[in-house]
Amino acid sequence: MKSSDLNIEINDIALTFRKWHRLPKELTEKLNASHFARACFRDSDSKKHLTPGQAAILDILDRLVGADPIGVRILRSRFIEGLSSLEVAHAVGLSRDQVNRRQRNALEEVRELFVELERRYSQDEARRLERRLPPQPYVSLIGMELPLAKALHKLRSCSYGACVLITGLGGIGKTALADATARAMIGWLGSGEIYWMRVPENLKRVSSLADVRNQLALCLQEQGHPDLGANPEDQPRTGGLIVVDDVETYAQFTIIEPILKEWQVSYNLLVTSRHQPRADFDWTVLHLDELDWESSWQLVSNYAASIGVDTHTVLTSQSGHQIYDVVGGNPLALRIATSLLRVFPLDHLLEIVTHSPSGSVEQLYRSIYMASWESLGFDARKLLNGMRLAAENGATISQIRAITAMEDEEISAAIELLVQHSLLEFRASGAERVYGLHRLTRAFLDSLDEI
Known part of the structure; x- marks a missing residue:
């Protein structure tokens, strides 16, 4: 209630x-x-x-x-x-x-x-x-009303033990849906708590469950949740919600699954991943597909207006449909492609993304990322590349300054540009803002070393 x-x-x-x-x-x-x-x-x-x-x-x-x-x-x-x-x-x-x-x-x-x-x-x-949640990663949640309703129905049906898994391709909106679900649950938690954690990329398979707990306990402490703990005997039986965001690989899922089962005794779980775990775990699975044209156009037009792209001349419904026909309905890909309209004419943008081999989603992403990368100036590239050295949870302005040796004015201008291009994420606010990389962006930057 x-x-x-x-x-x-x-x-x-x-x-x-x-x-x-x-x-x-x-x-x-x-x-x-x-x-x-x-x-x-x-x-x-x-x-x-x-x-x-x-x-x-x-x-x-x-x-x-x-x-x-x-x-x-x-x-x-x-x-x-x-x-x-x-x-x-x-x-x-x-x-x-x-x-x-x-x-x-x-x-x-x-x-x-x-x-x-x-x-x-x-x-x-x-x-x-x-304040336990990361900054809201969207202005409005578009095209996800049905999965949001399903997630809330499941999580509101019991104080603990419910397990909701959001799956889908990278950039499809899993984190945005998890965030909207968590915010909508706040008024329903009663005396329960809410926790949000990102699984570290360097989570390692170890010989004992205690070692896994130690890794997660360190992760939770770094992410501001030292009171959650990773031992089952530490968990209060007051209910609540634990959001585990971005379980990147199936191997990571198998590592943390025993811990998730222990948390399930006292909490509801909401997990985002590209992968689905073994069938013996009682998940309610919500698989996100690409947005349809109507939702894609709403997202693109709203985003274009927010970053200063003229929605009457540069981006019309017709040109938006042309982008959708090539890029598809992946929200992150649509935002990055739309941001390129600030730099390239529509015909040039379409030429860039249509060079991807047919049916290759990875190559399509790479083409969009490469076009966005090549549109950046020296400072923005330097800061973006430097973010690979930051902790996975992100970096504050002072940490970015230490990593890049850039001046504050250069950092501010570069961050503004990178956020507009959807290449940098706003992760947390407080004494200092925290910025981070989407894992697809990090993967693209890592691939540049191979060129």
């Missing part, structure tokens, strides 16, 4: 008070599920004998005592201390009818403040979980 769907009513508050000392836990399930209640319970050792809902109500009474001291005293005396309404009336100097009216008003005040605090805590929790 989403915390925003809790719909806390005055009866939920009143029932918690009336059953304060003989409260079956399920009666406060709605209150216990709130972010505010869990925070109150977690942050106070003196309230561990209470339910999270009761801990939240005590916190609210402390907040309200200045605004309505009589109402708070009535609620505490009646329900927590167990006095009768007549005893409370004598204690506060009011009639029983007045006590009952003040009691109803105080219950409504508690409910209103509970709802407001839950709204604030839910927003804070959503922002905290969003």
